[in-house]
Structure formats: structure tokens, C-alpha cells
Amino acid sequence: DEQKADYKARIKALLKARDAVLVAHYYTDPEIQALAEETGGCVSDSLEMARFGKTHPAKTLIVAGVKFMGETAKILSPEKTVLMPTLEATCSLDLGCPADQFSAFCDAHPDHTVVVYANTSAAVKARADWVVTSSIALEIVEHLDSQGKKILWAPDKHLGGYINKQTGADMLLWQSACIVHDEFKTRALMDMKALYPDAAVLVHPESPASIVEMADAVGSTSQLIKAAQTLPNKRLIVATDRGIFYKMQQLCPDKEFVEAPTAGEGATCRSCAHCPWMAMNGLKAIYESLTADELQPHEIHVDPALAEKAMVPLNRMLDFAE
Ligand code: 13P
Numbered sequence: 146d147e148q149k150a151d152y153k154a155r156i157k158a159l160l161k162a163r164d165a166v167l168v169a170h171y172y173t174d175p176e177i178q179a180l181a182e183e184t185g186g187c188v189s190d191s192l193e194m195a196r197f198g199k200t201h202p203a204k205t206l207i208v209a210g211v212k213f214m215g216e217t218a219k220i221l222s223p224e225k226t227v228l229m230p231t232l233e234a235t236c237s238l239d240l241g242c243p244a245d246q247f248s249a250f251c252d253a254h255p256d257h258t259v260v261v262y263a264n265t266s267a268a269v270k271a272r273a274d275w276v277v278t279s280s281i282a283l284e285i286v287e288h289l290d291s292q293g294k295k296i297l298w299a300p301d302k303h304l305g306g307y308i309n310k311q312t313g314a315d316m317l318l319w320q321s322a323c324i325v326h327d328e329f330k331t332r333a334l335m336d337m338k339a340l341y342p343d344a345a346v347l348v349h350p351e352s353p354a355s356i357v358e359m360a361d362a363v364g365s366t367s368q369l370i371k372a373a374q375t376l377p378n379k380r381l382i383v384a385t386d387r388g389i390f391y392k393m394q395q396l397c398p399d400k401e402f403v404e405a406p407t408a409g410e411g412a413t414c415r416s417c418a419h420c421p422w423m424a425m426n427g428l429k430a431i432y433e434s435l436t437a438d439e440l441q442p443h444e445i446h447v448d449p450a451l452a453e454k455a456m457v458p459l460n461r462m463l464d465f466a467e
Pocket residue numbers: 189190191192264278279280323351364365366367
């Protein structure tokens with residue numbers, strides 16, 4: 146509508162004026178992803194967001210996603226200004242892994258290589274040997290396992306459990322979960338598969354093991370988008386945040402995408418297939434981030450001493466992924 150068009154026009158002008166670029170995650174709302182595409186920004190998974198932010202020449206990055214993505218961008222590019230539509234957009238995995246408790250866990254297992262998921266605070270990353278995202282986690286753990294390393298993994302228990310099963314590596318797992326993926330329901334998914342016997346099931350590995358076991362393809366957001374394109378099925382049941390449908394439908398206009406069920410009969414869920422924090426990234430908030438002042442801060446700051454430490458395992462991941 147008119148107001149949205151107005152915000153879009155203003156944002157486009159401000160992006161140019163401020164030498165800024167929009168970096169959006171696949172889970173943000175379709176209009177945000179479309180705006181990033183229209184303005185020469187990027188829409189991608191968390192690994193590519195990190196790489197894009199680091200290598201893009203713009204002076205300012207607007208990170209439409211959640212806090213750890215903004216912090217990662219700032220850690221990798223301390224000289225850039227990193228803005229976020231809201232500083233309130235966190236992640237249940239980040240919240241579920243407080244730095245002091247995590248540090249004590251590491252101290253208790255000094256013979257382990259510390260591998261943390263990107264969905265963590267700068268302080269947790271600063272304690273890690275490796276940072277991984279879901280696109281590259283399996284390969285990195287395979288690599289460490291082949292060197293005979295014992296691994297301390299945090300924070301996602303489902304992703305950690307999946308990788309453990311795939312690699313057989315010696316892994317100690319922190320026990321947090323993503324509130325969105327944790328809600329997918331096995332019985333209801335069985336019923337849905339019975340209803341659509343021709344459909345393939347795509348699952349993000351932050352989902353419970355019983356859901357992953359029913360998958361035709363398991364992977365990060367970018368890997369699931371690829372699977373949607375390559376699998377022959379015309380109908381796909383998707384167990385991840387529904388924000389991903391924008392890109393899947395754009396790349397596969399003839400296919401039908403169905404949300405995997407988040408609630409059994411009579412049950413309710415806290416965050417039905419859409420991350421409440423990703424949902425905070427609206428057009429108005431992006432506009433406000435570009436016009437922010439001290440009263441309404443939108444800029445990401447990371448303690449320089451922590452950032453210096455966290456940069457090491459982040460760059461290790463980017464170098465490995467190349
Ligand atoms: P990826 O895009 O790396 O698969 O991450 C998923 C996620 O939960 C981001 O919040």
C-alpha cells in the first residue's frame with residue numbers, strides 16, 4: 146500500500162546517501178527480502194550474510210535478521226557501521242547459552258575443541274576455537290573428527306545431535322533449542338505425509354531428531370532452497386521458518402510449498418513456523434535504523450577486546466568454507 150511504497154522510496158534514497166547496503170536473512174518477511182534484492186543487497190543464509198558483509202565495500206551495513214548476525218557483521222568489519230532495524234531481535238539459542246555458564250562448561254572440559262553455532266553472543270564466540278553455521282557445521286566437525294579431536298558443541302542440541310549421528314564424532318552437547326524448529330510435530334507430520342504421499346519433506350536440522358528422520362533433504366536454509374529446486378517432487382513440505390517460502394516460490398514458481406505442522410490436534414505453539422525476532426524486521430524499522438539518533442539507537446557495538454577474540458574462529462570458518 147501507499148505507506149509501504151513511501152517507506153521503500155525513502156529507504157532506497159537513504160541507502161544511497163549513506164553508502165549503505167541491506168543484508169537480509171531468508172526468514173525475514175518477503176517485502177524485506179524483495180527490498181534487499183532491488184537495492185543490490187543480499188538475501189541469504191547466515192554464512193553468506195557474514196561473507197557478504199565482510200567483503201562488500203559499503204561503509205554501512207543494515208543487517209535485517211537477528212542480533213548475532215549484526216554482531217558477526219561488526220566483528221568481521223570493525224571499521225563499518227552496522228545498523229539493525231531493532232536491537233531487540235535476539236534468538237532463543239543465544240539466550241539459552243549465557244557466556245559465564247558456557248565458559249564454566251569449557252573450563253570443565255579443557256581437552257575438547259570448542260565449536261559454537263553462529264547463533265551465539267560475541268562473548269561465547271570469543272571462547273570458541275571454531276564458529277560454524279548450519280551450512281558448514283557437518284564438514285567442519287568431520288574435519289575435526291578426522292584429526293581425532295574431541296568436540297564441545299553449543300548451543301543447539303538438535304543440530305549437535307544430528308551432526309553427532311552423521312559423523313560419529315566424540316561430542317559433548319549443550320542443551321538449547323530454537324523455539325521455532327522445536328515446535329514441529331512428528332505425529333502431525335506423519336498425517337500430512339499421508340495426505341500428500343507425493344510430497345518431499347525438507348527439514349532444517351534445528352528440528353527434533355524425529356522430524357529429521359522423516360526428511361528427504363536435511364540442511365541449512367540455502368541447502369533446503371537448493372533441494373527444493375533439484376528434487377523432482379511438485380509438492381514440498383517444509384520444516385523451517387515460513388520466511389523461506391519467498392525464495393523457494395521465486396525459484397520454483399510451478400511447485401507448491403506446504404508448511405510442516407507445528408501443532409497436533411488441540412495443541413498450541415509459541416512460535417508457529419515464524420521466528421518472532423525475525424518478524425521484528427519491518428520496513429518502518431529499517432527506515433528508522435537509517436535515521437537513528439542517540440535516543441533511538443540502532444547501531445551494533447561489540448566490545449573491541451571480545452571482538453578481536455571472536456574474529457579468529459569466525460575467520461577460521463570463512464577460510465574453511467572457501
Ligand atoms: P541458516 O540460514 O544458516 O540455515 O540459519 C538458520 C537460522 O536459524 C538462522 O536464524
